Amino acid sequence: MIRRIRPGHWLALDRLAAIGYAVPAFLLLANEVRGAERFTVVPLGVVVTALPIALRRQRPVVAFGIALAGLVAAELVEPRTIILGMLSVTYALYAVAALCRPRTAFVGLGMALTAAAATGIPGYPRIGGAPVISVLLFTTVWTVGYAVGMHRRHLGELLRNQARLAKQSVTDERMRIARELHDVVAHGMSVVTVQAGFGALVIDDDPQEARAALTAIETTGRQSLAEMRRLLGVLREQERSEGPELAPASGLADLDPLVEQTARAGVRVELTITGQPRALPPGIDLSAYRIVQEALTNVVKHAAIGSARVTLCYGPDELSIDVADDGLGCRKADGPSPGHGLVGMRERAHLYGGAFHAAGLPEGGFRVIVTLPTPSTEHPA
Template identity: 40%
Template sequence: MFGRLRAWTRRHSKLVDALTVSPLALLSLITVEAFSRAGSLGARQAGVPGLLLLSAALIVPLTWRRDHPREVFAVVAAVSFVQWLLDIVVLPANIAVLVALYGVASRCTLRWALAAGAVAEFGLLLAILRESPDTGGRAWLSSSAFIVAVWIAGIYANTRRRYVEGLVERAERAEWERDQQARIAAAAERARIARELHDVVAHNVSVMVVQADGAGYALDGDPEQARRALQAISATGRQALAEMRRLVGVLRQDAGSPAEEYAPQPGVAQLGDLIRQVRDSGLPTEFTVSGTAQTLPEGEQLAVYRIVQEALTNTLKHGGPGTRAWVEMTYGRGEIELRISDDGRGASAPRMVGGHGLIGMRERAAMYGGSVEAAPRAGGGFRVVVRIPVGVAA
């Protein structure tokens, strides 16, 4: 309820400001009426219309004190000064000076607040010196307490409002940064899953296509070879399903259900199995390791495995019949170097430079500060050279 009330007051600020000064306007009307009936000095000086006009000139500008506090205070102070020059009696409407002073202190800088307070004190001094010149000093000191109290209240309201605005701004900025971080994390996770799925699907499907073509050719002439090819297709398909399940299965877990056990991500130790799978698919591949073996982080091992997998997948797809491949892994000082080369016709295939495979390899290497060079070999074929620093965090 209070929240709706505050929202309504913000939408109708002018109406609220007019309602807050309406008691002062009513008090001024009653006072002017009393002056008129009693025939007092004020009524004789300016007449009832003059007193009503003076009261209106002091009260009406207060409606705009929220949006234009300095201008409203200047108008009210000027009208009060004219009233003093014309020697018109003090009216209840002169309280508008204090209201306008509060508006300046609560919404302007300290410099303007000090200036408005000095003007209000000077006006009070002029009025007291005219009314009671003998005791003007003591009366001015006692009456200044009201002006100082209003001024301090305005300064406190200003400080409080700025503090709340600062809190709201920091909360909004923190919420915006949180949303940005969430979007960045989601985009990075989508990219990672897409990269993993591409590597898994492209490699395994390429092996299955090669085996299926071989089984088709050998079906009539060599049924045993065709049977072995079909068995390789079945094993490769199961492996692909298992890897895809490992990647996206966690996203489908029911809330509160125990997490399913998944196999660890492949690494350097599984490169031998990968090479054997490629050989079984019909691509003769030599795998050599040189240098002193080093322990690599799991993420870096996965990057090495996927890069080798993607490079051999490209050879399977684009190398052509009779292609041979070589995989060389060298442990150096502070880095690991991979050389995946073949003697096929993949260098002339236009898709080699336009697909997502090379992009994925470069992204994986770049995550660990590495680089990828992919280019045709001088004697034919294609070569991919990868250098990754050892032990660099992603």
């Protein structure tokens, strides 16, 4: 119930408490202060004892200063009204300890204890054991307020850290989806463009080949749309149980369809797998597939050659990917403005602590080499 109270309600309660405290303060001061000074001392005493209660949330330091001044004035003018100043200082000191920075809180405690101990100086007005009572009261209330303030600051820091982590997670997820969409669209559109161009060339002389090109375009388009639906499905705000069922993510097990699709785009792929194939963590498996897909997309788009080589090497604790061709070698791998495909492959490799290298070959062509660390505890598939 306390957590449901809004800040404005707390301020209203402080105002009511200040008004309620002003009534007994006025009665006590009017009863204890005699003579002509009562017309100035009583109103001033009511203000300096009740005002800190009203201000203690918005201006805790100001409220504490006013209350402390009222305590000192009560001890000097009329010691029998010291109880009013003690309660007002206690109320404001709790706010200083709970709401202010630790340094300010310790300074406030020191000032309150100094004012309380000063009543024990010979010749200073005092009432019985007021110094001891004030020191114990101020110390106890300050300790409770400081503990509450530390808890609030710690909780606030945790909430801020959670907010930063949540924001970073959203950013990372958006980047991941952007990379996925780029890979899907770039590969699919490359195949479609090549097949469309080929079909336009042979449609008059060889309608059968043109029909095969259109079939390849249709198949590639359907596959790309299915991938895009899967990726866009994770952006839906509906619960997973209410939304459409999502297809499983791609992996190295899907390399054969990828090789066939690339062949339909005019590039024959020689796939070689060495070592003992095994199941990989989903993230690494997907990244490895996307790296091969993007590398082959670059071959289709830039190499101007009809063949490429893909070599997967399963080591004891790593997976090596080698994609090479003998076509045109310039892909801006090390230039000032590398393409999004090479940047995406580099990011995927570095995301899992891997190594990435892409460069043109001296004899012509281009080569992409990626090494991804994999858990050594995985069992062979």
